[in-house]
Amino acid sequence: MAFLEINNVSKKFGATEAVSDFNLQIEKGELVSFLGPSGCGKTTTLRMVAGFEMPTDGRIVMDGKDITDMPANQRDVGMVFQSYALFPNMTVAGNIGFGLKIMKKSAEETNQRTKEMLDLINMPEYAHRYPYQLSGGQQQRVALARALALRPDVLLLDEPLSALDAKIRVSLRAEIRDIQRKLGITAIYVTHDQEEALSLSDRVVVMNAGKMEQVGTPFQIYNFPETNFVASFVGTLNTAEAEVVDPARGLISMDGVQFVSADDLNGRKKGDKVRMSVRPERFNFADDQKKDNLLDCTIENITFLGSVVRIQVKIGKTVFNMDTFNNPFLELPKIGDNGQVTCSKEAVLVISH
Amino acid sequence: MNVADNLSKPPVKKMNWDWVGVAPFFIFAIVFLFLPSLSIFYRSFQANDGGFTFDNIIALFTVRDIINAYKTSLQISLITAVGGAVFGFLLAYAVVLGGLPRGIRTFMSTFSGVASNFAGVPLAFAFIATMGNAGLVTRWIEGIFNISTRELGFSIYNMWGLSIVYMYFQFPLMVLIMAPALDGLRREWREAAENLGGNTYHYWRYVAFPILMPSLLGTMILLFGNAFGAYATAYAFSGSFINLVTILIGAQIQGDVLYNPGLGNALALGMIFIMGLSMAGYVWMQRRAARWMR
Ligand SMILES: Nc1ncnc2c1ncn2[C@@H]1O[C@H](COP(=O)(O)OP(=O)(O)O)[C@@H](O)[C@H]1O
Ligand SMILES: [Mg+2]
Numbered sequence: 001m002a003f004l005e006i007n008n009v010s011k012k013f014g015a016t017e018a019v020s021d022f023n024l025q026i027e028k029g030e031l032v033s034f035l036g037p038s039g040c041g042k043t044t045t046l047r048m049v050a051g052f053e054m055p056t057d058g059r060i061v062m063d064g065k066d067i068t069d070m071p072a073n074q075r076d077v078g079m080v081f082q083s084y085a086l087f088p089n090m091t092v093a094g095n096i097g098f099g100l101k102i103m104k105k106s107a108e109e110t111n112q113r114t115k116e117m118l119d120l121i122n123m124p125e126y127a128h129r130y131p132y133q134l135s136g137g138q139q140q141r142v143a144l145a146r147a148l149a150l151r152p153d154v155l156l157l158d159e160p161l162s163a164l165d166a167k168i169r170v171s172l173r174a175e176i177r178d179i180q181r182k183l184g185i186t187a188i189y190v191t192h193d194q195e196e197a198l199s200l201s202d203r204v205v206v207m208n209a210g211k212m213e214q215v216g217t218p219f220q221i222y223n224f225p226e227t228n229f230v231a232s233f234v235g236t237l238n239t240a241e242a243e244v245v246d247p248a249r250g251l252i253s254m255d256g257v258q259f260v261s262a263d264d265l266n267g268r269k270k271g272d273k274v275r276m277s278v279r280p281e282r283f284n285f286a287d288d289q290k291k292d293n294l295l296d297c298t299i300e301n302i303t304f305l306g307s308v309v310r311i312q313v314k315i316g317k318t319v320f321n322m323d324t325f326n327n328p329f330l331e332l333p334k335i336g337d338n339g340q341v342t343c344s345k346e347a348v349l350v351i352s353h
Numbered sequence: 354m355n356v357a358d359n360l361s362k363p364p365v366k367k368m369n370w371d372w373v374g375v376a377p378f379f380i381f382a383i384v385f386l387f388l389p390s391l392s393i394f395y396r397s398f399q400a401n402d403g404g405f406t407f408d409n410i411i412a413l414f415t416v417r418d419i420i421n422a423y424k425t426s427l428q429i430s431l432i433t434a435v436g437g438a439v440f441g442f443l444l445a446y447a448v449v450l451g452g453l454p455r456g457i458r459t460f461m462s463t464f465s466g467v468a469s470n471f472a473g474v475p476l477a478f479a480f481i482a483t484m485g486n487a488g489l490v491t492r493w494i495e496g497i498f499n500i501s502t503r504e505l506g507f508s509i510y511n512m513w514g515l516s517i518v519y520m521y522f523q524f525p526l527m528v529l530i531m532a533p534a535l536d537g538l539r540r541e542w543r544e545a546a547e548n549l550g551g552n553t554y555h556y557w558r559y560v561a562f563p564i565l566m567p568s569l570l571g572t573m574i575l576l577f578g579n580a581f582g583a584y585a586t587a588y589a590f591s592g593s594f595i596n597l598v599t600i601l602i603g604a605q606i607q608g609d610v611l612y613n614p615g616l617g618n619a620l621a622l623g624m625i626f627i628m629g630l631s632m633a634g635y636v637w638m639q640r641r642a643a644r645w646m647r
Contacts, residue, residue, distance in 0.1 A: 052547075073550050081544070090645070
């Protein structure tokens, strides 16, 4: 039995269904992210686990115990809010020790644990600062320490980094992952940033319009998206309408340009409409080696992105993005050039609608 | 370029014109606050014939009526500041956090804006017309229970009656100031407190009240000053029935019988002194309560 089970949970606000039929089993020590666009129900699901919202339907079971109707202040769950939500009238130490004070722990134990937490977040010298004297990143670290001070069984993080600037976001997300691993704490991490979700999760739940689209490891989600939504939301993806030509050999046609795909097309018949997609990094310029797909194209645009150069190539009537590593010793084509690109048949994904 | 070069060229001093912006404020403060206070101070020591005297100041501490007037003024100010704060806070709480429809909220703030300025003669008259000896409600109660309120010793023309009248403008003012402060309490603070095992009491005791404390204190001192300096309402309500410092001052400077401007000035000086003390107390408490603010 999984440590945290969210079973058939849905939540309605009046007529709108914010979350519908959510099902997830989370193992102890696992970090699972909820990934999806704004308004897709991530926060609502998290708040139901925290006890701030009551599910309209379904049960939530933690460590074998049904906690669906348990008040929020009795749940063994720590929460980190998007906006830090530190108590502005308390020092860093006061914030971290707040839960312990309410539990009526001895001053000695409270001080000891507060110090431990300050060490954990690498801010031992900040105990007596007020929140306004801290940077956003520091405030969020204190909020993390505050949520962990009571040693909860589950840690919930609602877009904890979205208010911070890019550089701090990357370093702090590594720090959060580190701490989560060190403590072996079960965690749910809500984000709308796919890079964040892919880089720090054991598993990712992709959500759209209140529904789960796909659950899987970052590897599965990125490389084998099961729905059109996942394919287009996670990573930059080229998608196009196509038609099945020969299901047995994996042949499909996009506006007359033929692709071969490694995907299983059994169960489809000639003439079926499908959606095909190729990740930008799976395209290459044609060389001597034989590839499954060799495609004529025109260079439409070239964008320099640092380590990567994004080239827009027009294949048939459709423009695809193609990423190549930036290599200063390699000559790039020019806009308007005609050429050929290749991709393997494994790179051509056929997605059901 | 070396150090010597730097030393040989003194920096060009530029005239700083920043003060021009606040100059009107300082001029205003000097003309309408500082100079009058100075004049009050000076004339407190002036006898009716223009000579120097300590009599007026001594009277503040010796004349029974004057001591009582200060007592009553302080009592009414404290009662209505605390009472207004409590009721105003509760009403603001109900309006802001009670989940009332948006329309009621707008109505309440508009109403409070009007009510907090509804003072002086109209307020006193309205109160007398409803609760006075021949007031609407008084008559009505007397009619129903067949009693005479006056024979039962009931009267509104005392300190408590006046306190109730003052409450009419005190607590809407509290609502006006506290509503935005309550709005500023973020939902996440309550949820964070709850998430850490706290209940409603813990949240209010350790989070919400400390955060509101600076505004609460600020409003209380405002209410206190508001009541302490009120004159028109009290005068219209009771004539000189109720012995307040402001009414006493009025009698010294415009009365035919009691005309004694020197004493009037000394009484005013006493009021300034008391307000100064309460401001100092306020600043001290505010410092402690607002330590966590930037
Ligand atoms: N308290 C609420 N009352 C009404 N609707 C709500 C409430 N909370 C969330 N919603 C709605 O539920 C949907 C999901 O919201 P939310 O869970 O906050 O999305 P996300 O966190 O993924 O951006 C949105 O359409 C939002 O407007
Ligand atoms: Mg959200």
